[in-house]
């Protein structure tokens with residue numbers, strides 16, 4: 447009996463399953479947000495339920511908190527945890543230095559705080575997120591609602607001096623209304639196409655009043671686990687290059703989403 451999942455979901459699943467092997471009893475674990483991170487939360491929930499894994503999870507969004515509780519993971523706040531052993535999260539793009547764009551799911555503020563407060567950050571992803579240079583994915587910028595249009599104008603002006611290919615900035619919408627983050631803020635998406643100097647851009651953006659945090663994760667990620675539709679999971683470690691490859695079978699007992707092809 448095999449699992450009837452799309453190749454992309456298989457890739458996300460094996461990345462999550464491989465990354466779950468980093469988690470040991472007693473750890474405080476940062477739980478990312480997004481479709482790939484949801485697989486991770488499900489995998490950890492299964493390990494808590496079936497293997498006696500004892501962990502405390504710090505979710506990076508209200509969505510992830512709800513899912514973690516649903517699958518039986520003990521949820522604590524970052525202030526209760528103070529510091530984390532590991533954080534596992536998805537990403538929208540990663541480059542050869544494992545710098546990231548995150549925030550496609552609107553949670554990069556909490557994600558960056560949690561990842562920064564972790565001994566190590568592991569990113570789980572499929573191969574489509576791998577890029578030579580960041581920027582094809584719009585860069586999310588969380589801004590406070592007060593004066594957001596003025597903030598947007600100042601961001602556009604700041605981009606004129608930056609090494610980027612595009613400079614279009616749009617307000618993220620949720621239907622007819624601006625998207626609202628867990629912190630009650632809005633998100634500007636910066637359509638830059640190519641970011642020449644991500645470190646400089648990150649510093650410049652975060653200096654603008656009204657900007658809370660950008661979605662560039664520079665020197666935060668320690669390793670990327672890349673899942674493939676054929677069941678392979680490849681680990682790229684920032685220090686060691688590619689360190690290993692694991693192959694998973696898609697068995698019915700792995701089907702934590704209950705989507706089995708009989």
Ligand SMILES: O=C(CO)[C@H](O)[C@H](O)COP(=O)(O)O
Pocket residue numbers: 478479480481482483535536537538547548549550551552553554557
């Ligand atoms: O940064 C994020 C949410 O803010 C996500 O990790 C990112 O958008 C990837 O999501 P997915 O795994 O669904 O592709």
